[in-house]
Amino acid sequence: MVQLSVADDVFVKTTVEVSGRVRLTGFGDRDVVVRLLVEEPDGVLEEVARTVVRSVGADAEETVRLSWRPEQPGERKMSLVVDPLEGETVITNNEVSSFVNVIDGGLQVVYLEGALRVEQRFLRRTLAASPDMQVAFRWIDSSDRSDWPVDLSDVLTDEVDVFLIGDLDSSAVSPEQLALINDRVGQGAGLGLLGGLHAFEAGGWGSTPLQPALPFERDPLSRQRFDEPIRESLHLRGPLQMLPDERFGGISILRLADTPAENLAAWRELPPLEGANILGPLAAAARPLAVSQAGDPLLVAKNYGTGRVAALAVDSTWRWVMQGEDRAHRRFWRQFIFWLASRDDITDDALWVRPAQRRISAGMPLSFNAGLRQADGEPIEDAVVEAEVVAPDGTKRPVRLVRDGESWAGQLTDCTQPGDWTIAATAARDGQPVASRGARFTVFRQDLEMANPVANGLVMRQLAEETGREPQLAEDIAAIFEELLERPAGLRKRGRVDLEPLGFMADASGDRGSALAGVVFAKKMGPGLRAAAGRWRTRGTAVCRLRSGCYPPLARPHDAAEPPRAEAVRDAQTQADSQQTPALRPAGRRGGDGAVCQQPRRGLVVSPAGAGAVKPSRRDAPGQ
Numbered sequence: 257m258v259q260l261s262v263a264d265d266v267f268v269k270t271t272v273e274v275s276g277r278v279r280l281t282g283f284g285d286r287d288v289v290v291r292l293l294v295e296e297p298d299g300v301l302e303e304v305a306r307t308v309v310r311s312v313g314a315d316a317e318e319t320v321r322l323s324w325r326p327e328q329p330g331e332r333k334m335s336l337v338v339d340p341l342e343g344e345t346v347i348t349n350n351e352v353s354s355f356v357n358v359i360d361g362g363l364q365v366v367y368l369e370g371a372l373r374v375e376q377r378f379l380r381r382t383l384a385a386s387p388d389m390q391v392a393f394r395w396i397d398s399s400d401r402s403d404w405p406v407d408l409s410d411v412l413t414d415e416v417d418v419f420l421i422g423d424l425d426s427s428a429v430s431p432e433q434l435a436l437i438n439d440r441v442g443q444g445a446g447l448g449l450l451g452g453l454h455a456f457e458a459g460g461w462g463s464t465p466l467q468p469a470l471p472f473e474r475d476p477l478s479r480q481r482f483d484e485p486i487r488e489s490l491h492l493r494g495p496l497q498m499l500p501d502e503r504f505g506g507i508s509i510l511r512l513a514d515t516p517a518e519n520l521a522a523w524r525e526l527p528p529l530e531g532a533n534i535l536g537p538l539a540a541a542a543r544p545l546a547v548s549q550a551g552d553p554l555l556v557a558k559n560y561g562t563g564r565v566a567a568l569a570v571d572s573t574w575r576w577v578m579q580g581e582d583r584a585h586r587r588f589w590r591q592f593i594f595w596l597a598s599r600d601d602i603t604d605d606a607l608w609v610r611p612a613q614r615r616i617s618a619g620m621p622l623s624f625n626a627g628l629r630q631a632d633g634e635p636i637e638d639a640v641v642e643a644e645v646v647a648p649d650g651t652k653r654p655v656r657l658v659r660d661g662e663s664w665a666g667q668l669t670d671c672t673q674p675g676d677w678t679i680a681a682t683a684a685r686d687g688q689p690v691a692s693r694g695a696r697f698t699v700f701r702q703d704l705e706m707a708n709p710v711a712n713g714l715v716m717r718q719l720a721e722e723t724g725r726e727p728q729l730a731e732d733i734a735a736i737f738e739e740l741l742e743r744p745a746g747l748r749k750r751g752r753v754d755l756e757p758l759g760f761m762a763d764a765s766g767d768r769g770s771a772l773a774g775v776v777f778a779k780k781m782g783p784g785l786r787a788a789a790g791r792w793r794t795r796g797t798a799v800c801r802l803r804s805g806c807y808p809p810l811a812r813p814h815d816a817a818e819p820p821r822a823e824a825v826r827d828a829q830t831q832a833d834s835q836q837t838p839a840l841r842p843a844g845r846r847g848g849d850g851a852v853c854q855q856p857r858r859g860l861v862v863s864p865a866g867a868g869a870v871k872p873s874r875r876d877a878p879g880q
Contacts, residue, residue, distance in 0.1 A: 259276055259277045259352065260274065260275075260276045260334075260335075260336050260352045260353070260354050260615075261274070261275045261276065262274045262275075262334065262354060262356055263356065264356065264357060264610070264614070265356070265357045265359055265387050265388075266326060266356050266357070266358055266359070267326075267358070267359050267364070267388075267390055268326055268327065268328065268329055268358060268359065268360050269325065269326070269327065269415060270325070270326070270364065270390060270415065271323050271324075271325050272323065272324050272325070272326065272356070273321060273322075273323050274292055274305075274321070274322050274323065274324060274334065274336070275319065275320065275321045275322075276290070276319070276320050276336045276352065277317050277318070277319055277320070278290060278309060278317065278318050278319075278320060278338055279317045280309070280317075280318060286310065286341065287308050287309075287310050288308065288309050288310070288318075288338060288339070288341065289306060289307075289308055289338070289339040290306065290307050290308070290309060290320045290322075290336060290337070290338055290339075291303050291305070291306040291336070291337045291339065292304050292305040292306065292322040292324060292334065292335075292336060292337075293334065293335045293336075293337060294324055294326075294332055294333075294334045295332045295333040295334065297328060297330065301333070301335060304322075304324045305322040305323060305324060306322070307320055307321075307322060320336070322336075326358040328358065329358045329359060329360030330357075330358055331355060331356070331357050331358070331694070331695065331696060332355065332356050332357075332358055333353060333354075333355050333676070333696065333698075334353065334354060334355070334356060335351055335352065335353040335354075336351070336352055336353075337350060337351045338350040338351070352615070353615065353698050354614045354615050354698070355614045355695075355696050355697065355698070357695075359387065359388050363388060363389045363390070363417045363418060363593060363594075363597050363599070364390055364392070364413075364415045364416050364417045364418075365383065365389055365390065365391045365392070365416075365417065365418045365419075365420060365593060366391075366392050366394070366411045366412070366416050366418070366419050366420065367379075367380070367383075367391055367392070367393045367394070367420040367422070368394050368396060368408070368419070368420065368421050368422065368424055368428075368429070369393065369394070369395050369396070369422035369423065369424060370395075370396050370397075370398055370422060370423050370424030370425060370428060370452070370454060371398070371422070371423040371424075371452060371453070371454075372395060373423060373452070373571065374572075374574050375422075375450070375571045375572060375573065375574050376422055376423075377574075378573070378574040378577055378585070379573075379574075379589060380393060382585060382586050382589050382590070383589065383593065385586070386590055386593075387608070389593065392411045394406075394408065394411060396424060396428045396429075398425065398428075398454075398482060401427075401428075401482070404427055404428050405427065405428060405429050405430035405433070406428060406429065407430075407433075408429060408433050409433070412433060412436055412437065412440075414440075416440065416445060417445060417446065417596075417597040418445065418446040418447075418448065418593055418596045418597050419437055419440070419441070419445065419446065419447050419448070420448045420450065421447070421448070421449050421450065421455075421461075422450045422452060422455070423450070423451070423452025423453055423454055423455055423571065424452075424454060424455070424459060425454040425459045425460065425482070426459050426460040426461045426463070426464045426466075427460065431464065431465050434464050434465045434466050435465040437466065438465050438466050438468065438469055440563075441469050441560055441561065441563040441565065442469070442560055442561030442562070442563055443561060443562060443563065444561070444562040444563050444598065445563050445597075446563055446564050446565070446566075446593075446595075446596025446597050446598070447466075447469060447560075447563065447564075447565045447566075447596070448565075448566050448567075448568065448592065448593075448596050449461070449470070449565075449566070449567040449568070450568050450571060451532055451533045451568060451569045451570050451571035452533070452571050453480060453486060454480055454482075455533055455569075455571075456472060456478075456533050456535060456536075456567065456569075457472070457474070457475045457476075457478035457479070457490075457536060458478055458479065458480035458487070458490050458533065459479075459480065460476075460479050462474030462475060462476070463476060468560070469558075469560040469563075469565050470539065470558075470565065470567070471538060471539050471541075471542035471556045471557060471558035471565055471566070471567050472535045472536055472537065472538055472539060472542065472556065472567060473536060473537040473538070473539060475536050475537070478490055478536065489534075490533065490534055491531055491532065491533060491534060492531055492532045492533070492534060492548065492552055492569075493531055494528060494529055494530040494531040494532075494572075495528030495529065495530070496528055496529045496530075496531065496532055496548045496549070496552075496554070496570070497523075497524065497526075497528050497529075497548060497549045498523065498526070498529060498546050498547075498548065498554050498555075498570060499520070499523050499524065499546060499547060499548070499549065500519065500520060500523060500545070500546055501543075501544050501545055501546060501547050503543075503544075504543045504544065504545050504557075505545060505546060507545050507557070507595070508591055508594075508595055508600040509545060509555070509557075509566070509588070509591045509592050509595045509600075510523070510545060510546060510555075510588075510591075511591065512584055512587060512588070522584065526576055526581055526584060527575045527576055527578075527579045527581065528575075529570045529572045529573070529575060530571075530572040530575070531570075531571075531572070532548070532552070532554055532569040532570045532571075533569040534552070534569075535553055535556060535567060535569055538553065538556055539558060541558050541559065542556050542557065542558045543556065543557055543558070544556050545557050545566075553569070554568070554569045554570055555567070555568050555569070556569075563598075564595065564596050564598060565596075566592070566595070566596060568592070573585055573588070573589070583634075587634055606628070606629055606630075606691065607626070607627070607628050607641070607681060607682075607683045607690075607691035607692065607693040608626065608627055608628075608629065608693065609624060609625075609626045609643075609679055609681045609693050609694065609695035610624060610625050610626070610695065611623075611624040611679060611695055611697050612624060613697065614696075614697045614698065615697065615698050615700065616671065616697065616698075616699055616700075617699070617700060617701070618671070618672045618673075618674060618699055618700070618701045619670070619671070619672050620671070621667055621668065621669050622667065622668040622671065622697065623665065623666070623667045623668075624665070624666055624667075624668070624679055624695070625660060625663045625664065625665050625666075626641050626643060626657070626663060626664050626666070626679075626681045626683075626693075627639075627641065627662060627663035627664060628641065628683040628685075628690070628691060635662035635663070636685070637662060638685060639683045639684065639685050639690070640683070640684050640685075641657060641664040641681055641682070641683050641684075642654075642657065642681065642682050642684075643655045643657055643664075643666055643679055643680065643681040643682075644679075644680050645668055645671070645677060645678070645679055645680070646677065646678040646680055647671075647673050647675075647677060648673055648674070648675030648676055648677065648699075649673065649675075652680075655667075655668060655679070666679075671699050672699070673699065674699050674700055674701045675698070675699060676696050676697075676698050677696065677697055677698070677699060678694050678695070678696050679694060679695045679696075679697070680692070680693075680694045681693050681694070681695075
């Protein structure tokens with residue numbers, strides 16, 4: 257296994273997609289079973305899905321996708337596991353794990369929009385940032401009206417908690433599916449209608465199966481056709497100040513402060529809006545929750561069956577964000593969705609812990625954030641959060657946290673023990689603990705040598721070519737050993753060359769420093785010695801140049817039966833004497849080209865002709 261990808265937060269009774277990548281090396285044209293294991297409440301990993309992949313290449317990576325539907329909230333460990341194959345020697349890299357947080361009460365929101373306007377972009381961003389909402393967005397382009405009505409069966413499921421309909425004409429959705437939405441609202445789902453050029457009666461919604469649930473009366477004369485100019489009589493011109501209604505404005509949707517006076521002042525300080533739809537006559541059971549400064553209804557709500565319906569006539573709340581009121585924008589829309597879903601009575605504070613990663617290698621630092629928020633999603637800034645980390649063996653140590661805006665930040669180091677670790681956080685207000693929460697992550701120890709035990713064919717081919725051979729297949733090993741047994745062992749004869757006049761001696765079989773000294777002087781002695789030295793080659797697979805400051809390999813003759821000519825050696829000695837070559841510098845001093853002359857303590861002479869005995873070098877004489 258190479259990778260596992262899954263969302264950090266998922267929702268109860270919602271299908272979760274888990275994806276991963278599997279590297280299949282050396283198992284071409286074989287089926288490989290990949291299983292998804294998920295931790296049960298008792299801590300046991302159980303298989304929830306599996307798939308079969310087949311490698312199509314010698315070294316291929318295959319993508320796998322599996323799904324899982326959680327039924328209970330809580331943190332869950334999940335693993336993608338590849339079943340071992342016959343002949344597989346290393347199976348420690350067949351599994352990869354991570355953690356997900358299953359949220360109880362997560363809201364499923366379906367958002368249908370007919371225009372990619374500024375309002376929808378800011379609204380989607382706000383809803384996506386909420387950790388307990390999952391939004392399915394569908395843009396129904398009005399330029400493709402020839403394909404209307406569209407099929408929404410993939411999003412109109414029984415799990416939907418809230419339906420949002422933006423600037424969309426009613427002809428985009430079939431009457432059968434609108435009737436399905438009407439039934440779902442009557443059974444407890446929420447319906448929110450948003451302002452726009454084709455919203456409300458301008459889009460003909462009062463003449464659809466949704467009419468019984470709508471908080472305004474049907475008005476066929478208010479229809480806005482696509483091929484007609486915009487009807488200004490259907491809209492209120494801005495700037496408009498949205499304010500809570502004195503009779504019904506105390507509802508949770510409009511709560512921006514703790515007291516009614518502070519709440520009204522907060523709404524008055526918000527930037528004005530550009531305009532709004534005229535809703536027309538309201539239904540008998542509808543209540544205006546927010547109005548303009550002139551008293552025009554801007555937010556109207558109604559109960560329908562066991563569900564709730566709200567019509568928001570404005571479409572420029574994005575102006576709040578652009579003028580620094582993003583917190584009010586976020587709080588309003590979150591409360592709007594929670595009210596539609598009948599979840600506005602949730603009052604418990606929630607502590608959250610979010611690691612930057614759920615899977616790290618041993619010794620890698622890990623940063624995380626934690627914080628306390630209210631039921632409406634707003635952070636509690638006067639809370640104090642503390643944390644400790646628990647190792648797999650149960651040992652604990654405190655973690656230092658620092659303020660990071662509306663949350664607390666910490667960093668873990670020295671997590672070297674492989675296994676599952678836990679970040680345990682507690683939150684307190686006024687010195688009293690109010691919540692605790694833990695988040696787990698896994699530490700793995702990667703064996704780089706055994707992570708990919710298959711031989712690298714390219715490197716092996718390069719090594720073979722460097723030695724003048726051809727790469728061999730594994731099944732040819734027996735023949736290779738037979739060839740080595742049949743090949744007669746070759747004996748190498750060693751001789752000596754007397755180079756005493758040069759002021760040093762070089763040993764072809766011993767000290768590597770002697771060989772270096774030989775190279776230094778061969779470079780200075782001219783063509784005679786170079787001709788003799790040309791008959792020698794290096795022992796090994798590479799030659800170190802002097803300028804690199806490293807030792808060259810040892811020298812050996814091409815053919816011991818054909819030694820260098822004595823005449824060439826004598827010519828080299830004569831030329832050396834005529835040039836009066838100085839003695840070698842002491843070890844550690846730099847040569848003329850900047851290389852360090854690493855010299856032997858004592859040199860020896862090599863003479864392939866066998867003439868001459870070993871003699872001390874000139875620098876061994878007293879005073880040298």
